[in-house]
Amino acid sequence: MSSDAPAISTAPIRRLTLDDLQGCFLLATDRDWPVEEKKWHLLFEIGSVYGIDDPDGGLAGMVVCTPYGRELSAIGMMVVAKRHERRGLGGRLMRHAMEQSGTATTWLTATAFGQPLYEKLGFRIISQITTYLSEAHLLPQGDLVSRQATQADLPAILELDRAAFGAPRAELLTRLLARAEAFRVIDSAGGITGFGASWQTTEFACLSPVVAEDMDAALGLLSDLARVTPCRVRIDADHRFPRLHAWAEAHGLQKGFQNAVMIHGEPLPGDRARVFTPTMMALG
Ligand SMILES: CC(C)(COP(=O)(O)OP(=O)(O)OC[C@H]1O[C@@H](n2cnc3c(N)ncnc32)[C@H](O)[C@@H]1OP(=O)(O)O)[C@@H](O)C(=O)NCCC(=O)NCCS
Missing domain, CATH: 3.40.630.30 (Gcn5-related N-acetyltransferase (GNAT))
Known part of the structure; x- marks a missing residue:
């Protein structure tokens, strides 16, 4: 672990704006995720995007949380730069997003990288999604x-x-x-x-x-x-x-690819037998 580890581990989380869009793209690219400009504009419009600044420039981590009323929120685009992984940033970002939304249920789909972290935070698997x-x-x-x-x-x-x-x-x-x-x-x-x-x-x-x-x-x-x-x-x-x-x-x-569908808190609301595909993985 490099000497900047303590600094980044406690660096503040801030709400990102469209001015941070390029930083989000760079971070997505760092993990070989595609750059989806149209999707990101929608996420910034209806969701809350949180990030941690890298002291060396750019973003060290980000997450998007989209609340739907008080009932449910969807979390997605959870990425921590490779150079900063396993220093607690992912966990901090998740906890922050969940505290800010404060909904009865939180929904997400998890990659193999994210699943152990979400399980530690109390998420449980309810299904799988294959793309x-x-x-x-x-x-x-x-x-x-x-x-x-x-x-x-x-x-x-x-x-x-x-x-x-x-x-x-x-x-x-x-x-x-x-x-x-x-x-x-x-x-x-x-x-x-x-x-x-x-x-x-x-x-x-x-x-x-x-x-x-x-x-x-x-x-x-x-x-x-x-x-x-x-x-x-x-x-x-x-x-x-x-x-x-x-x-x-x-x-x-x-x-x-295949992702696990996970929830935290109350069971999903509504009549889920009638909801056949999610809007997108990041939005529920
Ligand atoms: C999944 C991801 C966001 C996790 O981010 P992260 O910042 O590494 O997560 P954390 O550091 O909070 O937790 C990861 C692990 O590090 C451990 N950890 C936390 N702080 C630590 C520290 N100071 N020193 C050592 N390990 C630490 C955690 O206990 C956890 O352990 P585990 O692997 O045994 O579960 C990151 O790996 C990533 O961006 N992956 C690629 C994109 C992706 O798949 N995103 C998830 C989409 S669902």
């Missing part, structure tokens, strides 16, 4: 089951999401409706019963979130989203839903 990536634009067969959403659909989308996700995501969904590559809804006699977005941050568009009344409706939304999204796609498939994996494999998507 699937397509090698080309997909053209699923069959009729479209959904239509593109409009601004007029927003209240119904938010009401449905509030019941299924169990915590308010108005800020996030309002932005996704305005900016996503596609945002589709399923109509029924009683109103909107499902919705899904396609959101491009790298060369891949994430088909997420997908909220639907059952698996058939969710797969219909995924097919529609994949068809109208003119690029390669990514699906983060929770192991609670084996048919999502079967759909991905049947459409030739390749398995990427």
Whole structure:
């Protein structure tokens, strides 16, 4: 350990702003994570980004916490520079983010690097998520089951999401409706019963979130989203839903990495049988 170890171990945590964006990119690159500018802008808009300055310049560590009301927050983008690892920075950043959000439940997905640290902090594994990536634009067969959403659909989308996700995501969904590559809804006699977005941050568009009344409706939304999204796609498939994996494999998507889904505190709110894919790993 170098002589600056004590200094960095107690260096203050501060709330980062968009002025720190380049520092966040450099830190992500230090751990071979991709630079996702569009995603980071969204994270700074709806989440709280915390970091620790490296006395030698740049950032030594960062984490993003996005609270949804008092019920639930999602933690993501937890990175400590290789040169400063195992000095307690990760643990301090996590504890700080959780104290600041103060929600009943905290949700995250963990890499093999992060999982032992989160377990020490009291997180427990509730599932796994496997990421699937397509090698080309997909053209699923069959009729479209959904239509593109409009601004007029927003209240119904938010009401449905509030019941299924169990915590308010108005800020996030309002932005996704305005900016996503596609945002589709399923109509029924009683109103909107499902919705899904396609959101491009790298060369891949994430088909997420997908909220639907059952698996058939969710797969219909995924097919529609994949068809109208003119690029390669990514699906983060929770192991609670084996048919999502079967759909991905049947459409030739390749398995990427696997993360553990972990929570801290109360069980997840809402009706999770209707939440098929998370918005993104960092956002829940
Ligand atoms: C996961 C990650 C954020 C952890 O950061 P970190 O700053 O090394 O975490 P901490 O130092 O708080 O804790 C890690 C370990 O160091 C130990 N440690 C803490 N302070 C220490 C000190 N002063 N001296 C020695 N070890 C120490 C902790 O007990 C913990 O031990 P463990 O490995 O047996 O669990 C970091 O490894 C990382 O950025 N990895 C790559 C990106 C990634 O996978 N991020 C997680 C996404 S979910």
